[in-house]
Amino acid sequence: MARSTKINTYLFWTLQIVGWGFLTIANVWSKMYLVPAEKVKPNYFLVEGFIFITLGIGLTSLLRNYLKRIDFIANQNQKSYIKVFLAFGIVSWLFSGILIAGAHYSFLYIHNKPNDFSALEIFSTIINIAVFIFFWILFYVGIKSLERLRKNKIDRLKLETELKDSQLNTLKGQLNPHFMFNSLNNIRGLMLEDVDKARDMLTRLSEMLRYSLNMNKVDAIPIAQELEIVDNYIALSKIQLEDRLVYEQDIKQDLTQIKIPPMVLQMLIENAIKHGVSNQKNGGKITLIVTDDNNKIILQVNNTGTLKTETDSTRIGLNNIKKRLELLYGNDATFTLKEVENEVQATIEIPVS
Structure with a gap:
């Protein structure tokens, strides 16, 4: 001045x-x-x-x-x-x-x-x-x-x-507080059955917390790093859902170092578990697909279930993703959610920089 x-x-x-x-x-x-x-x-x-x-x-x-x-x-x-x-x-x-x-x-x-x-x-x-x-x-x-x-x-x-x-x-780096409380309660119960596994789950939870806090400092991370957090989230979710949750990955390996906004894959997985698999009596399957097409990275999460009209409270994660993509990429990135053959498909397309 x-x-x-x-x-x-x-x-x-x-x-x-x-x-x-x-x-x-x-x-x-x-x-x-x-x-x-x-x-x-x-x-x-x-x-x-x-x-x-x-x-x-x-x-x-x-x-x-x-x-x-x-x-x-x-x-x-x-x-x-x-x-x-x-x-x-x-x-x-x-x-x-x-x-x-x-x-x-x-x-x-x-x-x-x-x-x-x-x-x-x-x-x-x-x-x-x-x-x-x-x-x-x-x-x-x-x-x-x-x-x-x-x-x-x-x-x-x-x-x-x-x-x-x-x-x-x-918007970025936010873990659902209900997930945190549920995980802690599940780990407390697990300690009565398997102390070593409970210790491992505590380590995974602390890694997710540290990751969430550190994400305020960056706008993009390698897909490989985001996949580690997804694995931790799946492991913590399996404490409660056990065999009702089946998780598969279809990852194009040469894309794992491409950078994407942090927490988007974790939020897609969270949404698929919370509003898809956990609502199914016999559970269901979640498939994470990472591929590319025409200079765009395609991140897709499929889950067993149907696409229902969501309440405001259940759309926070999805609106979070949409808003972040809009702020970072404008109209160059897209996010779609649709139902195909008894599966819900959430797809994000991000331009490769």
């Missing part, structure tokens, strides 16, 4: 000096060229030019401070327009009056005689100064307005990025 302010200040003074300097040089040169030296001494025009550039830079700098004080760029309303119009009139009259008075006394000092300005010369001077100040205001307001638009655009993009990151961090 401080660097930006410093650059803006440097740019303002550069434009001030260059702009008023150009007008001064043009004015002095034209008068020296058009007015004979025997009539008006050249050094008079230099003095007049010095007064002109000093007033131009000084008064418009004060005008700039006033525009900043009333915050005209951000608050362009009827009241502020009236204030700027009055400031424009005051600066124009001050500029014209001081310039005419300074030119009069400079001419008197250099030539030892007064220079009686005609009414036309005075009027044209006032009009010229008013035009200069008017265009100075237009130029300044135009630049500051463009700068404000650019800043607003940058701020909006930053806000959108921060919001997107916040949404992703909220």
Whole structure:
């Protein structure tokens, strides 16, 4: 912020000096060229030019401070327009009056005689100064307005990025708390039957917890890493479902290092168990398929069961997946859920980056 302010200040003074300097040089040169030296001494025009550039830079700098004080760029309303119009009139009259008075006394000092300005010369001077100040205001307001638009655009993009990151961090890496409680209760019961297996299940549960917490730091992980978490989830689910849950994989091995959003496969498996297999009296089978087609990774989970109208509470995981895919890939990724021959198929297609 401080660097930006410093650059803006440097740019303002550069434009001030260059702009008023150009007008001064043009004015002095034209008068020296058009007015004979025997009539008006050249050094008079230099003095007049010095007064002109000093007033131009000084008064418009004060005008700039006033525009900043009333915050005209951000608050362009009827009241502020009236204030700027009055400031424009005051600066124009001050500029014209001081310039005419300074030119009069400079001419008197250099030539030892007064220079009686005609009414036309005075009027044209006032009009010229008013035009200069008017265009100075237009130029300044135009630049500051463009700068404000650019800043607003940058701020909006930053806000959108921060919001997107916040949404992703909220959505990804979340384990269902009911699954956690059920797993802990199942492991507690398992300890009475098989301590070694219970210890192994605790290790798998802790790995899933650590994985879930660490996922806030990344947007994509290798499929192989996600498959490890899926295996842990299946193992923990089997404590309760036992032989009622049959799990199979059909993984194209050369795709295991392709990166995908974390937790999406785990959420598909969770949905298939919770709303498919666990609702079947005799259980069922879940098949995880990972393949590719036309530069897209296809992640598919099939489960025994039918596609029913879900309540709001049961669609949290699926909506989570849809929202994350939308935030990460826009319209380039798809998520479909359909029923085919007594099986529910959940399919995600992700472009290969």
